[in-house]
Amino acid sequence: MRNIMKILKKKTLKILAKNAPFYKLRIVLFRMCGYSIGRNVYIAEDLIISEALDDVNNLIIGDRVAIGPKVTLVTFSNPNFSKIREYVKTEKGKIVIKDDVWIGAGAVILPNITIGEGAVIGANAVVTKDVEPYTIVAGVPARVIRKLKVENENSN
Template sequence: MEALQKIVPGELYDANYDPKILEIRKEAKTKIHEFNQLSPAEDEKREAIIRELFGSVGKNPVIEAPFYCDYGANIHLGDDVAINHNMVILDGAEVRIGNCVFIAPNVGLHTAGHPIDVERRSKGLEFASPITIEDYVWIGASVTVIPGVTIGKGSVIAAGSVVIRDIPEGVVAAGNPCRVIRKITAEDQKTTNFIKRK
Protein backbone atom coordinates (compact mmCIF):
# COMPACT_ATOMS: atom_id res chain seq x y z
CA MET A 1 0.00 0.00 0.00
CA GLU A 2 2.84 2.37 -0.84
CA ALA A 3 0.46 4.75 -2.61
CA LEU A 4 -1.44 5.33 0.63
CA GLN A 5 1.77 6.63 2.19
CA LYS A 6 1.27 9.70 -0.01
CA ILE A 7 -1.65 10.55 2.24
CA VAL A 8 -0.09 12.48 5.11
CA PRO A 9 -2.66 13.40 7.81
CA GLY A 10 -3.76 17.01 7.49
CA GLU A 11 -1.95 17.63 4.19
CA LEU A 12 -3.51 17.87 0.73
CA TYR A 13 -3.19 14.97 -1.67
CA ASP A 14 -4.61 14.07 -5.09
CA ALA A 15 -7.59 11.81 -4.39
CA ASN A 16 -9.22 11.92 -7.83
CA TYR A 17 -6.44 11.73 -10.41
CA ASP A 18 -3.48 9.88 -8.86
CA PRO A 19 -3.54 6.53 -10.75
CA LYS A 20 -2.04 4.48 -7.89
CA ILE A 21 -4.53 5.78 -5.35
CA LEU A 22 -7.38 5.21 -7.81
CA GLU A 23 -6.24 1.62 -8.36
CA ILE A 24 -6.11 0.85 -4.63
CA ARG A 25 -9.58 2.34 -4.20
CA LYS A 26 -10.94 0.28 -7.10
CA GLU A 27 -9.50 -2.93 -5.64
CA ALA A 28 -11.01 -2.17 -2.24
CA LYS A 29 -14.42 -1.34 -3.70
CA THR A 30 -14.35 -4.56 -5.73
CA LYS A 31 -13.82 -6.56 -2.54
CA ILE A 32 -16.53 -4.61 -0.74
CA HIS A 33 -18.92 -5.26 -3.65
CA GLU A 34 -18.21 -8.98 -3.27
CA PHE A 35 -18.79 -8.73 0.50
CA ASN A 36 -22.11 -6.95 0.01
CA GLN A 37 -23.38 -9.60 -2.43
CA LEU A 38 -22.74 -12.56 -0.13
CA SER A 39 -25.56 -14.30 1.69
CA PRO A 40 -25.84 -13.53 5.42
CA ALA A 41 -25.30 -17.28 5.90
CA GLU A 42 -21.80 -17.06 4.40
CA ASP A 43 -20.17 -15.83 7.60
CA GLU A 44 -16.74 -17.29 6.93
CA LYS A 45 -16.45 -15.74 3.46
CA ARG A 46 -17.62 -12.36 4.74
CA GLU A 47 -15.10 -12.35 7.58
CA ALA A 48 -12.30 -13.51 5.25
CA ILE A 49 -12.89 -10.53 2.96
CA ILE A 50 -12.84 -8.09 5.87
CA ARG A 51 -9.63 -9.60 7.26
CA GLU A 52 -7.99 -9.40 3.84
CA LEU A 53 -9.11 -5.83 3.26
CA PHE A 54 -8.67 -4.12 6.65
CA GLY A 55 -5.39 -3.13 8.26
CA SER A 56 -6.18 -5.25 11.32
CA VAL A 57 -9.21 -7.06 12.76
CA GLY A 58 -9.68 -8.44 16.28
CA LYS A 59 -11.84 -11.33 17.46
CA ASN A 60 -15.53 -11.75 16.65
CA PRO A 61 -16.14 -8.94 14.14
CA VAL A 62 -19.75 -8.41 13.06
CA ILE A 63 -20.25 -6.20 10.00
CA GLU A 64 -23.68 -6.17 8.40
CA ALA A 65 -24.08 -5.53 4.68
CA PRO A 66 -24.14 -3.17 2.99
CA PHE A 67 -20.83 -1.73 4.12
CA TYR A 68 -18.68 0.80 2.26
CA CYS A 69 -15.13 2.12 2.55
CA ASP A 70 -12.48 3.73 0.34
CA TYR A 71 -9.31 1.72 0.96
CA GLY A 72 -9.80 -0.67 3.88
CA ALA A 73 -6.10 -0.81 4.75
CA ASN A 74 -6.47 2.20 7.07
CA ILE A 75 -9.25 0.56 9.12
CA HIS A 76 -8.33 -1.16 12.39
CA LEU A 77 -10.91 -3.02 14.49
CA GLY A 78 -10.54 -4.29 18.05
CA ASP A 79 -12.31 -7.33 19.50
CA ASP A 80 -16.11 -7.76 19.52
CA VAL A 81 -16.93 -4.82 17.24
CA ALA A 82 -20.51 -4.80 15.93
CA ILE A 83 -21.26 -2.61 12.90
CA ASN A 84 -24.84 -2.45 11.67
CA HIS A 85 -26.15 -1.89 8.13
CA ASN A 86 -25.06 0.88 5.78
CA MET A 87 -21.83 1.94 7.47
CA VAL A 88 -19.58 4.27 5.42
CA ILE A 89 -15.91 4.70 6.34
CA LEU A 90 -13.88 7.14 4.24
CA ASP A 91 -10.47 5.94 5.36
CA GLY A 92 -7.96 8.23 3.67
CA ALA A 93 -6.42 8.41 7.16
CA GLU A 94 -6.49 5.75 9.85
CA VAL A 95 -9.75 4.81 11.53
CA ARG A 96 -9.15 2.98 14.80
CA ILE A 97 -12.17 1.34 16.43
CA GLY A 98 -11.54 -0.17 19.88
CA ASN A 99 -12.90 -3.22 21.66
CA CYS A 100 -16.61 -3.82 22.22
CA VAL A 101 -17.75 -0.88 20.10
CA PHE A 102 -21.38 -0.87 18.88
CA ILE A 103 -22.20 1.11 15.75
CA ALA A 104 -25.85 1.50 14.67
CA PRO A 105 -27.13 1.72 11.06
CA ASN A 106 -26.32 4.57 8.66
CA VAL A 107 -23.21 5.82 10.47
CA GLY A 108 -20.42 7.65 8.62
CA LEU A 109 -16.82 7.94 9.77
CA HIS A 110 -15.29 10.44 7.37
CA THR A 111 -11.55 11.08 7.67
CA ALA A 112 -11.57 12.89 4.31
CA GLY A 113 -12.38 16.50 3.53
CA HIS A 114 -11.78 19.08 0.79
CA PRO A 115 -10.37 22.61 0.73
CA ILE A 116 -12.88 25.40 1.23
CA ASP A 117 -11.56 27.38 -1.76
CA VAL A 118 -12.87 26.28 -5.14
CA GLU A 119 -9.54 26.53 -6.97
CA ARG A 120 -7.81 23.76 -5.01
CA ARG A 121 -11.00 21.74 -4.53
CA SER A 122 -11.67 21.65 -8.29
CA LYS A 123 -8.23 20.07 -8.81
CA GLY A 124 -9.38 17.02 -6.86
CA LEU A 125 -7.29 17.83 -3.80
CA GLU A 126 -8.33 16.32 -0.50
CA PHE A 127 -7.05 16.03 3.06
CA ALA A 128 -7.55 13.34 5.67
CA SER A 129 -7.19 13.25 9.46
CA PRO A 130 -7.54 10.13 11.63
CA ILE A 131 -10.59 9.14 13.63
CA THR A 132 -10.37 7.14 16.86
CA ILE A 133 -13.30 5.39 18.54
CA GLU A 134 -12.11 4.11 21.92
CA ASP A 135 -13.27 0.94 23.73
CA TYR A 136 -16.93 0.38 24.73
CA VAL A 137 -18.34 3.27 22.71
CA TRP A 138 -21.91 3.09 21.38
CA ILE A 139 -22.66 5.21 18.30
CA GLY A 140 -26.35 5.66 17.54
CA ALA A 141 -28.05 5.56 14.14
CA SER A 142 -27.25 8.12 11.44
CA VAL A 143 -24.30 9.69 13.27
CA THR A 144 -21.63 11.50 11.23
CA VAL A 145 -18.06 11.81 12.55
CA ILE A 146 -15.78 14.28 10.76
CA PRO A 147 -11.97 14.20 10.28
CA GLY A 148 -9.67 14.29 13.29
CA VAL A 149 -12.19 13.34 16.00
CA THR A 150 -11.63 11.03 18.99
CA ILE A 151 -14.59 9.59 20.93
CA GLY A 152 -13.57 8.61 24.46
CA LYS A 153 -13.92 5.24 26.16
CA GLY A 154 -17.42 4.16 27.13
CA SER A 155 -19.22 7.18 25.72
CA VAL A 156 -22.57 7.14 23.93
CA ILE A 157 -23.29 9.27 20.85
CA ALA A 158 -27.03 9.80 20.36
CA ALA A 159 -28.69 9.10 17.02
CA GLY A 160 -28.46 11.80 14.38
CA SER A 161 -25.50 13.59 15.94
CA VAL A 162 -22.75 15.30 13.94
CA VAL A 163 -19.48 14.94 15.83
CA ILE A 164 -17.13 17.80 14.94
CA ARG A 165 -14.85 17.79 18.01
CA ASP A 166 -13.43 15.28 20.49
CA ILE A 167 -15.84 13.71 22.98
CA PRO A 168 -14.43 12.77 26.42
CA GLU A 169 -14.83 9.33 27.95
CA GLY A 170 -17.86 8.22 29.95
CA VAL A 171 -20.45 10.70 28.70
CA VAL A 172 -23.65 10.88 26.70
CA ALA A 173 -23.34 13.36 23.82
CA ALA A 174 -25.90 14.48 21.26
CA GLY A 175 -26.80 17.08 18.68
CA ASN A 176 -25.55 19.00 15.66
CA PRO A 177 -22.92 19.94 16.52
CA CYS A 178 -22.56 17.11 19.04
CA ARG A 179 -22.15 18.29 22.65
CA VAL A 180 -21.79 16.52 25.97
CA ILE A 181 -25.19 16.24 27.68
CA ARG A 182 -24.11 14.52 30.88
CA LYS A 183 -21.82 11.96 32.45
CA ILE A 184 -22.76 8.30 32.53
CA THR A 185 -23.47 7.30 36.14
CA ALA A 186 -24.54 4.30 38.21
CA GLU A 187 -28.15 5.47 37.79
CA ASP A 188 -27.92 4.45 34.13
CA GLN A 189 -27.94 0.81 35.21
CA LYS A 190 -31.58 1.32 36.25
CA THR A 191 -33.01 2.72 33.02
CA THR A 192 -33.10 1.97 29.29
CA ASN A 193 -33.61 5.60 28.26
CA PHE A 194 -30.18 7.25 28.16
CA ILE A 195 -31.46 10.73 27.27
CA LYS A 196 -34.11 12.14 29.59
CA ARG A 197 -36.60 13.97 27.40
CA LYS A 198 -38.43 16.98 28.75
Protein backbone atom coordinates in the same frame (compact mmCIF):
# COMPACT_ATOMS: atom_id res chain seq x y z
CA MET B 1 -0.63 0.33 -11.92
CA ARG B 2 -0.03 -1.51 -8.67
CA ASN B 3 -1.40 1.40 -6.66
CA ILE B 4 -4.52 1.58 -8.84
CA MET B 5 -5.19 -2.12 -8.27
CA LYS B 6 -4.77 -1.64 -4.52
CA ILE B 7 -7.23 1.26 -4.54
CA LEU B 8 -9.74 -0.72 -6.63
CA LYS B 9 -9.46 -3.67 -4.26
CA LYS B 10 -10.10 -1.44 -1.24
CA LYS B 11 -13.05 0.28 -2.91
CA THR B 12 -14.58 -3.08 -3.88
CA LEU B 13 -14.11 -4.46 -0.37
CA LYS B 14 -15.75 -1.34 1.12
CA ILE B 15 -18.78 -1.77 -1.14
CA LEU B 16 -19.07 -5.44 -0.21
CA ALA B 17 -18.63 -4.69 3.51
CA LYS B 18 -21.25 -1.92 3.49
CA ASN B 19 -23.81 -4.30 1.99
CA ALA B 20 -22.79 -7.58 3.64
CA PRO B 21 -25.78 -9.42 5.15
CA PHE B 22 -24.05 -10.36 8.44
CA TYR B 23 -22.16 -8.09 10.82
CA LYS B 24 -19.27 -10.54 11.27
CA LEU B 25 -18.76 -10.62 7.50
CA ARG B 26 -18.83 -6.79 7.46
CA ILE B 27 -16.06 -6.74 10.06
CA VAL B 28 -13.91 -9.24 8.14
CA LEU B 29 -14.27 -7.21 4.93
CA PHE B 30 -13.54 -3.88 6.64
CA ARG B 31 -10.43 -5.41 8.22
CA MET B 32 -9.36 -6.55 4.74
CA CYS B 33 -9.53 -2.87 3.74
CA GLY B 34 -6.82 -2.21 6.32
CA TYR B 35 -8.90 -0.70 9.12
CA SER B 36 -7.92 -1.53 12.69
CA ILE B 37 -11.01 -3.09 14.31
CA GLY B 38 -10.93 -4.54 17.82
CA ARG B 39 -12.64 -7.61 19.28
CA ASN B 40 -16.38 -8.07 19.85
CA VAL B 41 -17.30 -5.13 17.61
CA TYR B 42 -20.74 -4.77 16.04
CA ILE B 43 -21.10 -2.81 12.80
CA ALA B 44 -24.65 -2.40 11.47
CA GLU B 45 -25.65 -2.02 7.84
CA ASP B 46 -24.62 0.87 5.60
CA LEU B 47 -21.48 2.11 7.37
CA ILE B 48 -19.90 4.74 5.13
CA ILE B 49 -16.19 5.49 5.46
CA SER B 50 -15.43 8.63 3.47
CA GLU B 51 -11.70 8.84 2.86
CA ALA B 52 -8.95 9.32 0.35
CA LEU B 53 -8.69 5.74 -0.88
CA ASP B 54 -4.91 5.68 -0.63
CA ASP B 55 -5.04 6.57 3.09
CA VAL B 56 -3.85 4.00 5.59
CA ASN B 57 -4.19 3.85 9.37
CA ASN B 58 -6.88 6.53 9.29
CA LEU B 59 -9.50 4.59 11.27
CA ILE B 60 -9.01 2.77 14.56
CA ILE B 61 -11.94 1.06 16.29
CA GLY B 62 -11.43 -0.39 19.78
CA ASP B 63 -12.95 -3.43 21.49
CA ARG B 64 -16.68 -3.89 22.21
CA VAL B 65 -17.74 -0.96 20.02
CA ALA B 66 -21.30 -0.86 18.64
CA ILE B 67 -21.90 1.16 15.46
CA GLY B 68 -25.52 1.67 14.43
CA PRO B 69 -26.91 1.66 10.88
CA LYS B 70 -26.12 4.41 8.36
CA VAL B 71 -23.21 5.88 10.36
CA THR B 72 -20.70 7.97 8.38
CA LEU B 73 -17.03 8.21 9.34
CA VAL B 74 -15.31 11.04 7.44
CA THR B 75 -11.51 10.99 7.41
CA PHE B 76 -11.16 13.09 4.25
CA SER B 77 -13.38 15.85 2.88
CA ASN B 78 -12.84 18.54 0.28
CA PRO B 79 -14.93 20.69 -2.08
CA ASN B 80 -13.44 18.93 -5.15
CA PHE B 81 -13.81 21.16 -8.22
CA SER B 82 -16.08 23.78 -6.69
CA LYS B 83 -15.21 27.47 -7.02
CA ILE B 84 -15.10 27.66 -3.22
CA ARG B 85 -11.95 25.49 -3.09
CA GLU B 86 -9.75 28.50 -2.47
CA TYR B 87 -11.89 29.63 0.48
CA VAL B 88 -12.27 26.40 2.45
CA LYS B 89 -9.61 23.97 3.49
CA THR B 90 -9.51 20.27 2.84
CA GLU B 91 -10.17 18.27 6.00
CA LYS B 92 -8.13 15.13 6.47
CA GLY B 93 -7.39 13.18 9.62
CA LYS B 94 -7.65 10.06 11.69
CA ILE B 95 -10.71 8.88 13.60
CA VAL B 96 -10.06 6.92 16.79
CA ILE B 97 -12.97 5.16 18.49
CA LYS B 98 -11.88 3.81 21.89
CA ASP B 99 -13.22 0.72 23.68
CA ASP B 100 -16.88 0.30 24.71
CA VAL B 101 -18.27 3.13 22.55
CA TRP B 102 -21.84 3.10 21.22
CA ILE B 103 -22.54 5.16 18.08
CA GLY B 104 -26.24 5.66 17.29
CA ALA B 105 -27.86 5.34 13.87
CA GLY B 106 -27.07 8.01 11.31
CA ALA B 107 -24.31 9.69 13.31
CA VAL B 108 -21.54 11.50 11.43
CA ILE B 109 -17.98 11.61 12.78
CA LEU B 110 -15.72 14.22 11.15
CA PRO B 111 -11.91 14.07 10.66
CA ASN B 112 -9.38 14.33 13.52
CA ILE B 113 -11.77 13.04 16.18
CA THR B 114 -11.14 10.77 19.15
CA ILE B 115 -14.16 9.27 20.88
CA GLY B 116 -13.23 8.37 24.44
CA GLU B 117 -13.79 5.03 26.12
CA GLY B 118 -17.39 4.30 27.07
CA ALA B 119 -18.83 7.31 25.23
CA VAL B 120 -22.30 7.29 23.64
CA ILE B 121 -23.02 9.19 20.41
CA GLY B 122 -26.73 9.91 19.88
CA ALA B 123 -28.55 9.04 16.68
CA ASN B 124 -27.98 11.56 13.85
CA ALA B 125 -25.40 13.50 15.88
CA VAL B 126 -22.61 15.30 14.01
CA VAL B 127 -19.39 14.98 15.99
CA THR B 128 -17.09 17.94 15.27
CA LYS B 129 -14.73 17.67 18.25
CA ASP B 130 -13.30 15.02 20.56
CA VAL B 131 -15.67 13.26 22.96
CA GLU B 132 -14.47 12.64 26.51
CA PRO B 133 -14.66 9.16 28.02
CA TYR B 134 -18.02 8.09 29.51
CA THR B 135 -19.89 11.04 28.02
CA ILE B 136 -23.19 11.09 26.13
CA VAL B 137 -23.30 13.55 23.22
CA ALA B 138 -26.12 14.30 20.78
CA GLY B 139 -27.27 16.98 18.36
CA VAL B 140 -25.94 18.96 15.42
CA PRO B 141 -23.23 19.79 16.24
CA ALA B 142 -22.93 17.18 19.00
CA ARG B 143 -23.03 18.62 22.52
CA VAL B 144 -22.56 16.98 25.89
CA ILE B 145 -25.86 15.71 27.27
CA ARG B 146 -24.39 14.23 30.43
CA LYS B 147 -21.54 12.24 31.92
CA LEU B 148 -22.02 8.55 32.69
CA LYS B 149 -21.39 7.31 36.20
CA VAL B 150 -19.38 4.14 35.84
CA GLU B 151 -18.69 1.80 38.72
CA ASN B 152 -15.08 0.73 39.12
CA GLU B 153 -14.86 -2.93 38.03
CA ASN B 154 -12.34 -3.62 40.80
CA SER B 155 -14.59 -2.39 43.61
CA ASN B 156 -16.57 -4.88 45.70
